[in-house]
Amino acid sequence: MSDFLKGFREREYQQNSEYLHETQCPFCSMQCKMNLHEDRSMQKTRYKVTPLKSDPVSEGRLCPKGIFSFKHALSSARLRTPMLKVEDSFVPVSWEKAYHWLSQKITSVQEKYGKNATSVYGSGALTNEKAYLLGKFSRVALETKYIDYNGRFCMSSAAGASNQAFGVDRGLTNPLSEIEDAECIILAGTNVAECQPTMMPYFRRVKANGGKIIVIDPRVTPTSKFADLHLKVKPGMDAALVNGMLKVIVDEDFIDHSFVEKYVEGGANLLAFARTIDLNEVERITGVAKDQIIEAARLYGKATTGMVFTARGVEQHAGGVNTVRNFINLVLMTGKIGKQGSGYGTITGQGNGQGGREHGQKTDQLAGYRSIEDMEARNHIAKVWGVKESSIPGKGVSAYEMFEKILEQEIRGMIVLGSNPVVSNPNTNLVKSALGKLDFLVVIDTLMSETAELADLILPGSTYLEEEGTMTNLEGRVILRKATKKLPGEARLDWKILCEISELLGKERFFSYTSSEEIFEELRQATKGGIADYAGITYKRIDEEKGVFWPCPSESHPGTPRMFVDGRFHHENGKARVTPIAHQYPKERIDEEFPLTLTTGRILQHYQTGVQTRITSELNKISEPFLEIHPTTASQIGLVDKEKARICSRRGEMTLKVKFSSGIREDTVFVPFHWEGKQSINQLTLPALDPQSKMPEFKACAVRVTALETEAVDSMTEVVNMSK
Structure with missing residues (x-):
């Protein structure tokens, strides 16, 4: 845009009392388009949000989080200047002083302990441009192998399963x-x-x-109430439940034999395995009645078209990859893929959960979903970056494992961009302990998160309203989010901060970008020929076509709304793969001391660790932390509805207000994870990792719940006995 046109629009803006900004919600993977209305006719500027009717994804809808999504971005709580911790207090400093301090810290740590003593922790909410740049920043500017991101806790198990089964991981194989x-x-x-x-x-x-809709969940939820059939499975027993369904599908011959023979590898082994499954045993270990398992299998097996969607409830387990593989087994053995109305999808959680895992934030990955251990991939990226292949570090470790490396003193410094690991990780007490041992912790963010509070240096970054960039929604549709507001105070664009730090380290020639679009143009080159090929996608095309589906290898290519339409998958022989999955159990089993299973999740009013939504009073006043428990179980413990109880695991304990629900299993309790500090349920969750995806076991750990009044009586009795 010319300087004249910019000036004209600025004058026009100043003359208007009302202004309309087209943007999109920053939260979940639907990435709903919306209008931000700014009314400056009164003494205090007023804002409101309305949905964009022309959005092909949301179709003109918004949820409560979207309606109030402007609150955190325009909040007076925004970080507006660099903050350096001096004697346990944050002091505002200039960018020059902040950068001087940071460059000295990075240089000192790397000189003493090596390049890999520094690390980077990213986010599934970053734009594609920032995700790509962060991967390049860690490997070229810092020259470290230690980079990973919070998407490890979101999509990694489904990604691993899709790659194994299909040879490619795109959230949904079909458009919405x-x-x-x-x-x-x-x-x-x-x-x-x-x-x-x-x-x-x-x-x-x-x-x-x-x-027909079938829901598999240990709890009655607004989604399960909508379903035709609800299978209330024990947490962590989903793979066994699918085995029961496969047994029925095989015995009653709902298999698409011609499809399996032509397009699927491993079908005979899976058929033989399914015939050995004992439905009575499946009923016993899953807690789902045999009749319901049979009904579910028949509903799906008989259907001409069908889709299977998984999400965190089955993925956030130490056996998450194999569980998702089993759901994909259902899809492939019935031939329900590659055609209209048939496919598989993982319902991505974070705003850019799809794009965020494609372009190099994962420790084992380079842009375009390339493996960092593949020599051809390394050579391609080295050429795009203008570096020697040998200079690109190898694979590091996953997100949670980085904190273990800190405790081992192998990692000495960390830069966190747009993430809050103090709340999002399992076993958060270990994470806090690890961060306290760092030589330096730098957080680039927009609000004072629980992780930022522990930082040595905070750099004020940008929100969705201030930065241009692309996001890839849950369908695999690449969409463009335009900047609509100015940065507050001295805050800077996140991508510019990364470039400026790179310049401090003498790597400015590799990071001389002038716009987000320029970064995207390099991303297109980097992904060309990769699994996630964006080479044919441009800002102009995205704008004109309201999004473009990858893979899109050239500008003349229409994009790929539906995958596998020709029956060819992304393995070398062109076939998809199925495999027998044995019954799986949670890594931590209940016992007399810890007789209940804890599972966690989200609620309507809040998003992820809650930093952006807990700031909104309209959402806070209709939500609070709670412990959901079945009334029968509660009565046995002596709990009172809406009173507080103590919940303990082998890693910690906390008190929460009790919420009775006859819709949850009697052997299970549920707590949402959006709150911090003493209200953070991830103090208790299990850090056991899936050996393939490194996904922690968030969704099942053994706990004990007790009434606070009972504890007080027991304590008093003990005192009386001691006095005797």
Whole structure:
């Protein structure tokens, strides 16, 4: 844009009392487009948000989080200047002083302990441009192998399963518009009605068309209430449940034999394995009645078209990859993929959970979903970056394991961008302890998160309203989010901060970008020929076409809304892969001391660790932390509804207000994870990791729940006995 046009628009803005900004919600993977209305006609500027009717994804809908999404970005609590910790207090400093301090810290640590003593921790909420740049920054500017991101806790198990089964990982194999064409839908471990509310109308159309919805969840949720069949499985027992369904599908011959023979590898082994499954045993270990398992299998097996969707409830386990593989086994053995209304999808949690895992934030990955251990991939990226292949570090460790490396003193410094690991990680007491041992912790963020409070240096970054960039939604549709507001105070664009730090380290020639679009142009080169190929996607195309689906290898390519339409998958032989999955159990089993299973999740009003939504009074006053428990279980313990109780695991304990629900299993309790400090449930969760994806076991650990009044009586009795 010319200086004249910029000046004209600025004058026009100053003359208007009302202004309309087109943007999109920063939260979940639907990435709903919306309008931000700014009314400056009164003494205090007023804002409100309305949905954009022309959005092909949201179709003109917003959820409560979206309606109030401007609150955190325009809050007086925004970080506006660099803050340096001096004697346990933060002191505002200039950018020059902040950068001088940081360059000295990085140089000192790397001179003493080596390049890998520094680390980077990213986010699934970053734009594609920032995710790509962060991967390049860590490997070229810092020259460290230690980079990972919070998406490790979101999509990694589904990503691993999809790569193994299909040879490619794109969240949904079909566009959202095809959901209504499915005769049967399986929603496994997902509460769409609360986590992705604007997606629900797609499923309502399935029912309007006469289709069936099956929900697999240990709890009754707004989503399960909508379903035709709810399988209330024990937490962590989903793979065994699928084995029961496979048994019925094989015995009653709902297999698409011609599809399996032509397009699937391993079908004979899986058929043989399924025949050995004992349905009575499946009923016993899953807690789901055999009749319900049979009904679910028949509904899905008989359907001509069907889709299976998984989410964190089945993925956030130490056996998450194999569990998702088993759900994909259902899809492939019935041939329900590659055609309209048939496919598989993982319902991405974070705003850019899809794009964030494609471009180099993961420790084992380079842009385009390339493996960092693949020599051809390394050579390609080295050429794009203008560096020697040998200078690109190898694979580091996953997100949680980085904190273990800090405790081992192998990592001495960390830069965190747009993430809050103090709340999002399992076993958060270990994470806090690790961060306290760092020689330096730098946080680039927009608000004072619980992680920022522990930092040595905070650098004020940018929100979705101030930065331009692309996001890739849950369908694999690449969309463009334009900047609409100026940065507050001395805050800077995140990507510019990374470039400026690179300049401090003498690497400015590799980071001389002048715009987000310029970064995207390099990303296009970097992804060309990769699994996630963005080479044919441009800002202009995205704008004109309202998003472009990857893979898109050239500008003449239309993009790929539906995957595998030719029956060819992304393995060398062109076939998909199925494999027998044995019954799986939670890594931590209940016992007399810890007789209940804790599972965690999200609620409608809040997003992830809550930093952006807890700042909104309208959302806070209708939500608070709670412990959901079955009334029968509660009565045995002596709990009172809406009173507080203590919940303990082998890693910690906390008190929470009790919420009775007859919809949850009697052997299970549920706590949302959006709160911090003493209200953070991740103090208790289990850090056991999936050996393939390194996903922690968030969704199942053994706990004990006790009434506070009972504890007080027991304590008094002990004192009396001692006095005797």
